[in-house]
Amino acid sequence: MSSSAAPTLLLCSETDDLSGLRGAFEAAAAQACPGVQVVCWTPQTPAAVLDQVVAVAGWFVPVGLPARLPRLRLLASIGAGVEHLLRDPGLPSDLPVTRIVDPAQARGMAEYVLWAALHFHRDLDRVMARQAHRQWRMPAQRPAAAYRVGVMGLGAMGAEVARTLAAHGFDVHGWTRRPQSLPGVTCWAGDDALRPFLAGLDMVVSLLPLTPQTRGLFDADWFAALRPGAVFVNCGRGEQLVEPALLDALRRGHLRAAVLDVFEHEPLPADSPLWGEPGVLVTPHMASAASDEAIAGQIVGDTARVLAGQPPLHAVDRQRGY
Numbered sequence: 036m037s038s039s040a041a042p043t044l045l046l047c048s049e050t051d052d053l054s055g056l057r058g059a060f061e062a063a064a065a066q067a068c069p070g071v072q073v074v075c076w077t078p079q080t081p082a083a084v085l086d087q088v089v090a091v092a093g094w095f096v097p098v099g100l101p102a103r104l105p106r107l108r109l110l111a112s113i114g115a116g117v118e119h120l121l122r123d124p125g126l127p128s129d130l131p132v133t134r135i136v137d138p139a140q141a142r143g144m145a146e147y148v149l150w151a152a153l154h155f156h157r158d159l160d161r162v163m164a165r166q167a168h169r170q171w172r173m174p175a176q177r178p179a180a181a182y183r184v185g186v187m188g189l190g191a192m193g194a195e196v197a198r199t200l201a202a203h204g205f206d207v208h209g210w211t212r213r214p215q216s217l218p219g220v221t222c223w224a225g226d227d228a229l230r231p232f233l234a235g236l237d238m239v240v241s242l243l244p245l246t247p248q249t250r251g252l253f254d255a256d257w258f259a260a261l262r263p264g265a266v267f268v269n270c271g272r273g274e275q276l277v278e279p280a281l282l283d284a285l286r287r288g289h290l291r292a293a294v295l296d297v298f299e300h301e302p303l304p305a306d307s308p309l310w311g312e313p314g315v316l317v318t319p320h321m322a323s324a325a326s327d328e329a330i331a332g333q334i335v336g337d338t339a340r341v342l343a344g345q346p347p348l349h350a351v352d353r354q355r356g357y
């Protein structure tokens with residue numbers, strides 16, 4: 036039962052049922068924000084409740100809703116990405132927008148990418164293809180240091196991925212928009228460095244956020260900049276990929292394989308050509324996820340901070356989009 040007078044944290048998405056998160060949020064609020072009630076949004080949520088919303092935690096929050104919440108102090112993504120929140124042109128200009136930064140989620144991502152790197156570095160794609168023909172042929176074994184993996188985006192997640200690959204001996208290179216340094220990783224920055232960075236890679240992994248600059252980034256020119264036989268791993272966002280360009284690079288034999296965890300339309304429609312394309316490994320947006328407790332704990336903690344007049348700890352730069 037919600038009270039229309041209590042400060043409210045609204046769980047809100049047009050596309051996903053967030054009621055499963057409610058228990059974790061209530062438990063976190065009882066600890067860190069006593070007096071704040073947790074309400075799941077529906078199109079019928081009464082105006083008297085909306086008037087008391089101090090924080091929205093969500094995914095696809097209806098465009099225009101935040102601007103209609105007079106007490107709103109925080110808009111929090113329940114994931115690492117915020118593009119679905121920033122698509123609202125009517126967001127109050129001073130409203131902090133936060134994202135989840137969870138070391139366990141970053142470790143999960145690092146496991147997934149490490150698996151992909153080991154799979155191709157140890158030629159398991161070729162070994163598995165030969166098994167179908169009962170062919171016994173040992174691939175040549177090379178050291179991990181002879182396999183160059185490039186990581187695009189060295190934020191909390193990308194940095195953990197790069198560190199993990201480096202700890203396993205891979206030759207790790209990182210690309211970011213602005214200069215960055217990371218021990219054990221050869222760092223490249225800016226548009227001018229992109230082609231030379233791509234040209235030397237055996238595998239490129241994207242962990243880039245979706246922004247106007249990265250939408251459609253992986254196009255025909257981008258694939259052409261990769262060396263023949265490279266592998267593409269996309270753990271960023273599906274909207275960054277120009278699908279026909281990928282299919283063309285694969286079918287011409289320019290690209291060895293693609294591991295895709297994110298798609299423009301999720302779930303990936305059953306009639307998508309990607310499902311059956313030789314060389315494409317489709318995984319269902321499973322590379323990594325934060326736990327309900329981590330999501331609730333972080334967002335409730337940031338809510339307590341904004342209610343106490345402090346800035347949240349996990350705000351994104353709204354201009355940059357991450």
Ligand code: OXD
Nearest residue numbers: 113114115116323324
């Ligand atoms: C996220 C995601 O943004 O899972 O957390 O894509």
